[in-house]
Amino acid sequence: PALLRGGKPDAALSVEVEQAPVAARFNATSPQSLVAVGKPIRIGRGGDSTGKSREDGPAGVPGQGDQHCGETLKVHSHSSKADRCPAECPFFAQNRNDDDFCTFACVTEEQCRAYNPSTQIGDKKLGVCRSCVVDGCETCDEIAPRDRCSHCQAGYILKEDGLCYFKYAGPWMKYVGYALAAIVVLVVLWVLDMIIRPCTNEQGLEHGLAAREKMKLHMPKDSEGERNLWPLTTNLMTKLVAGPGMMLHFNFQAALVVWALFVASVWMCLSKFVDGRLWILGTRRFGTPRENCILVSWGYETQRELMWTKVTFLWIVYIGSCIMCLVYGICQLRTFQNVDYQNKTMKDFVAMIVDLPSLSGEKAVEEDLKTKIEEISGQPVVGVSVAWDYQEYEEDITKALDADVEAMDPNPEPEGEPEMNAIRRAFYNIERSLFGLSAPPEEAGGVGNSSDEEQERDPIDNLLRTLRTSPRAFAVFP
Numbered sequence: 148p149a150l151l152r153g154g155k156p157d158a159a160l161s162v163e164v165e166q167a168p169v170a171a172r173f174n175a176t177s178p179q180s181l182v183a184v185g186k187p188i189r190i191g192r193g194g195d196s197t198g199k200s201r202e203d204g205p206a207g208v209p210g211q212g213d214q215h216c217g218e219t220l221k222v223h224s225h226s227s228k229a230d231r232c233p234a235e236c237p238f239f240a241q242n243r244n245d246d247d248f249c250t251f252a253c254v255t256e257e258q259c260r261a262y263n264p265s266t267q268i269g270d271k272k273l274g275v276c277r278s279c280v281v282d283g284c285e286t287c288d289e290i291a292p293r294d295r296c297s298h299c300q301a302g303y304i305l306k307e308d309g310l311c312y313f314k315y316a317g318p319w320m321k322y323v324g325y326a327l328a329a330i331v332v333l334v335v336l337w338v339l340d341m342i343i344r345p346c347t348n349e350q351g352l353e354h355g356l357a358a359r360e361k362m363k364l365h366m367p368k369d370s371e372g373e374r375n376l377w378p379l380t381t382n383l384m385t386k387l388v389a390g391p392g393m394m395l396h397f398n399f400q401a402a403l404v405v406w407a408l409f410v411a412s413v414w415m416c417l418s419k420f421v422d423g424r425l426w427i428l429g430t431r432r433f434g435t436p437r438e439n440c441i442l443v444s445w446g447y448e449t450q451r452e453l454m455w456t457k458v459t460f461l462w463i464v465y466i467g468s469c470i471m472c473l474v475y476g477i478c479q480l481r482t483f484q485n486v487d488y489q490n491k492t493m494k495d496f497v498a499m500i501v502d503l504p505s506l507s508g509e510k511a512v513e514e515d516l517k518t519k520i521e522e523i524s525g526q527p528v529v530g531v532s533v534a535w536d537y538q539e540y541e542e543d544i545t546k547a548l549d550a551d552v553e554a555m556d557p558n559p560e561p562e563g564e565p566e567m568n569a570i571r572r573a574f575y576n577i578e579r580s581l582f583g584l585s586a587p588p589e590e591a592g593g594v595g596n597s598s599d600e601e602q603e604r605d606p607i608d609n610l611l612r613t614l615r616t617s618p619r620a621f622a623v624f625p
Contacts, residue, residue: 219252224445240276249440283311350559391486500620508614534617547607
């Protein structure tokens with residue numbers, strides 16, 4: 148009989164299906180007799196036979212529940228994970244003798260294999276029948292009631308003790324370990340040598356530290372003419388430190404933080420004011436097959452019940468994200484425009500010239516354009532920069548530019564190399580090859596030697612004269 152409430156089945160209803168006489172059900176003491184007489188299956192949905200869910204014992208003490216030896220019960224979402232079998236049959240065995248799922252019976256260790264051939268071991272700590280736990284095992288020994296394997300995975304071999312051992316383990320692994328240890332020792336010695344190595348180019352060190360200091364962002368000059376570093380408390384979202392790009396970038400970072408807080412706040416509000424199960428959905432601990440059945444059943448029912456909250460959450464986040472993206476885009480545009488209006492930048496002094504004819508590098512193109520622009524505009528021109536089409540000779544021109552920069556700010560070289568022992572000399576040569584440093588003059592065969600290709604290459608002046616201008620140029624005004 149089913150109890151109906153408002154025309155719908157009660158969620159806490161338990162239906163007990165009797166497939167055999169009561170006497171036969173309680174007299175059956177073995178799994179074989181249960182199957183022979185038609186095993187009784189108690190199907191409980193939302194509770195036990197009383198319509199109420201069984202909870203754990205007081206203060207978290209596991210309870211026995213109402214399960215008896217040899218009795219098969221189907222667990223559900225309200226079954227208690229803390230339930231334990233009686234001492235006479237202390238192991239939960241998943242019953243594979245029926246066509247149902249998530250059915251368990253309390254059995255002795257000798258009966259474990261009869262209910263599930265792959266779980267022949269009674270684990271007293273977990274209170275369940277389980278299969279063997281052997282590293283590298285592919286098929287467990289279903290006869291032995293202990294952790295023993297019958298067939299190992301590829302790369303493992305089975306020995307007499309029933310355990311799997313790595314097939315390729317041997318003395319060679321020791322030698323590999325010795326080799327790795329030797330490499331580690333060499334690296335440690337290398338680092339220690341660099342730490343205690345004396346400085347042989349004090350001028351170069353000071354030059355490098357000075358160049359590094361110049362690369363840092365400094366504040367404008369103060370009343371004393373000094374440029375100090377920006378303090379750590381500088382608000383990079385509102386303070387123009389390194390151009391509008393950096394300011395917009397940190398505004399973007401702040402927008403991401405605000406959006407993440409918005410999404411988290413929406414979910415927290417739903418969990419707080421709608422249903423507290425949203426806090427733990429998908430986070431509950433899994434374990435034995437029985438506990439997993441309870442967990443899956445609870446998660447399935449809870450997800451179906453709270454699906455409307457997830458849909459609502461997605462709608463709120465989607466609409467909120469669209470509105471926030473529009474506001475963010477407007478704010479970024481207004482921020483850039485305000486910075487551009489309030490500060491003088493290079494583009495305030497530059498005019499771009501387009502559709503220029505292709506002119507040869509033989510002529511003084513920059514000077515001719517400067518004179519012509521001054522005549523037409525009546526404004527003084529600081530200079531004109533022409534964009535040249537040099538893609539074909541990019542490598543040679545880049546090398547020439549690097550050489551000019553090096554000539555204007557040469558890197559200080561040590562006066563001479565200090566005396567080194569064999570180990571330090573080996574480390575020193577490795578460092579030069581790793582960092583692309585040139586070899587000492589005596590090792591390179593002297594100064595001034597160059598390849599035939601470099602000697603036959605035309606001077607850079609002749610190369611520049613063969614270039615042609617692109618259709619664009621830039622005029623700089625005071």
